[in-house]
Amino acid sequence: MTRSLDFTERNVYPGPQDREFLMNAPASGGSGGAHGMDLKDYVGVLKNRWIWIVIATTLGVVASLAITMAMTPKYTAKATLFVTVQSSQDTAYARSQYAMQRVGSYPQLISDPAILNGVIKELDLDLSMQDLKESLTAANPVDTVLINVTGSANTAERAADIANAAAPLLAEQISALENTDPEKLLVTPELSVPATEPVSPVAPRKTVNLALGFIAGLSLGIVLALIIDKLDPRVIRAKDAERRTNLPVLGKVFTARGKSGNGRNRNDYRQLVSSLLMANDAHLPQRILILSDPKAPTIDAIELASTLAAIGKKALVVQGDTRMPPLDTAESTSVGLGQVFLRTVTLQQAVQNKPEVPMGYLPAGSEEVELRGYDVFRQMEPMIADLESGHDVVIMLTTMQSTPVDGAAVAIHCDCVLVTCQEKKTTFGHLKRVINDLSSVRVGATGLIVLRKSRRFARPRKG
Structure with a gap:
């Protein structure tokens, strides 16, 4: 299996803006190499699984109380x-x-x-x-x-x-x-x-029994939380994703919110771009494929394009799955990539420019498009080459089973393949299937992007 990240012939080399961006960028979003759980991870497990701890502790106290009440006083x-x-x-x-x-x-x-x-x-x-x-x-x-x-x-x-x-x-x-x-x-x-009648029994000792029940239930709850976390098939922590897939986590970002550009998650996408640059000797790939889970949201493409624009790189975002929501819900998506492949419109007619970012945007198009895989594969390389003529970076957003373009068809034409996984949603089984599908076309994933659910009422962070 060949690795997809190879920029020897097709690359955008770093300029002064790139070097300054790397120097000022936040720390990498990955876990830093060590895959074992530390104290912070254990605390995170207890916070995520607190309901099991509460249930087990409550059951321990209730069971202790029931046993105490059933015992004959002495x-x-x-x-x-x-x-x-x-x-x-x-x-x-x-x-x-x-x-x-x-x-x-x-x-x-x-x-x-x-x-x-x-x-x-x-x-x-x-x-x-x-x-x-x-x-x-x-x-x-x-x-x-x-x-x-x-x-x-x-x-x-x-x-x-x-x-x-x-x-x-x-x-x-x-x-x-x-x-x-x-x-x-x-x-x-x-x-x-002489002996006098005692005021209270010596057994059972209710306070002691309740304390023992509380401690036993709490201990059981902690153990249960750790076991459930270990057996959970979902991606919970970046370290687990790295350990299970042998791929680095290049960033943890918030998902697309339908309307972007407010700067709330700007640092997360600066972190993502910085990690991608540092992982490749400050070389920015010219063709980036981002594979998403069809049942989960995808990245905030406008925020990513804005981050690239901040270092002087104009990006073009291409959606390859008609199930993906448009970047702007007010825009019409009836004309897009599918119609370009059918040759009913030209590439220039389908590409939408967003000068306020600046960036280009090519939607997936109408859902009624039916294309042969051969036609898509044959037209993919010249289409991407044509898009590169007016943009520094082409970002393809799609899934492994999608129309008009699936991940396997476009992966072999890209320099960098990033696989997204949503916290507490995406399963390791899904990640394994995506990696295996990429392996079937002799392409290796570059890294992972962990998607965090957008915090609707979060305070904007300074970028």
């Missing part, structure tokens, strides 16, 4: 025993040390079947000993003579009843084990703080 209540030791043979300090040494083993007695059966009978619980064992615990705070008996239940009242019933039974069990000789040693566990 209440806990705590009763406290204070253990004292009396001995006629030891000092007060020795008795306190003895109590602290012994009290650490007392919480294990809470699982004694006698205590569990006593609680079940006292409260008339419909629980097995194993179930009650899981709902009843005891602990000794470090360096204290206290024993905390904790009861758990699905109601606050039942939790307090279990703790208050178990604490005295535990005290009786301790006394029975330790007070074998009360005259020498007397251990007395007393209920110092």
